[in-house]
Amino acid sequence: MSLQDDNKAIVGRWFTDFWGKTSDLRVIDEIAAPDMLLKYSLHEPRKGRDDIKAFITDFREAFPDLNFWGTADLIADGDYVVGQWEGGGTHSGPAFKDFLGGGLPAKTGRKLHFTGVTVLKLRDGKITEEIGLDDGVTALTQLGLLRTA
Numbered sequence: 001m002s003l004q005d006d007n008k009a010i011v012g013r014w015f016t017d018f019w020g021k022t023s024d025l026r027v028i029d030e031i032a033a034p035d036m037l038l039k040y041s042l043h044e045p046r047k048g049r050d051d052i053k054a055f056i057t058d059f060r061e062a063f064p065d066l067n068f069w070g071t072a073d074l075i076a077d078g079d080y081v082v083g084q085w086e087g088g089g090t091h092s093g094p095a096f097k098d099f100l101g102g103g104l105p106a107k108t109g110r111k112l113h114f115t116g117v118t119v120l121k122l123r124d125g126k127i128t129e130e131i132g133l134d135d136g137v138t139a140l141t142q143l144g145l146l147r148t149a
Contacts, residue, residue, distance in 0.1 A: 007076050007080075008076045010125060011074055011083060011120050012074065019085075020069070023057075028056075032049055032052065033128045036129065038051075038052050040132045041133060042140070044100065058098060059096070059098065062104070063088075063093065064092055067089060069086065070083055071084045072084040080119060080120065080121055080122075081120045081122065082117065082119050086114070086115040090110070091104055091111075091112075093107065101145040104143060104145070108143070112139045114138045114142075115134070
């Protein structure tokens with residue numbers, strides 16, 4: 001297999017085991033670099049395995065049915081892999097304060113469904129960066145944190 005194929009396989013596993021229907025926190029230790037950067041427009045940037053574990057644990061507690069899935073084939077070039085996705089969930093858990101647009105009290109019942117594109121950088125078989133552009137306006141509007149005109 002080529003470097004690009006190896007990297008796509010790693011990212012495919014990350015999307016399934018980290019962002020899929022459930023999160024297996026072991027995948028963070030296995031394929032995330034110790035100082036990995038996770039950055040999306042909806043949230044404060046996260047850095048390092050422990051910070052990323054705390055983020056996904058809190059996100060999934062607040063949105064127990066959280067799930068993301070790919071909507072197109074992954075594209076790889078050198079150390080970079082690009083993925084297109086959609087996903088969401090229902091806020092049926094505890095209060096969640098991680099959105100830059102504001103926090104949610106416990107169990108609002110609000111649903112979010114949105115899309116995005118993510119660029120991941122890998123080095124020596126580990127993900128060093130995941131930087132995504134999500135449709136935060138749609139997500140924040142669905143959650144009642146942003147009003148439309």
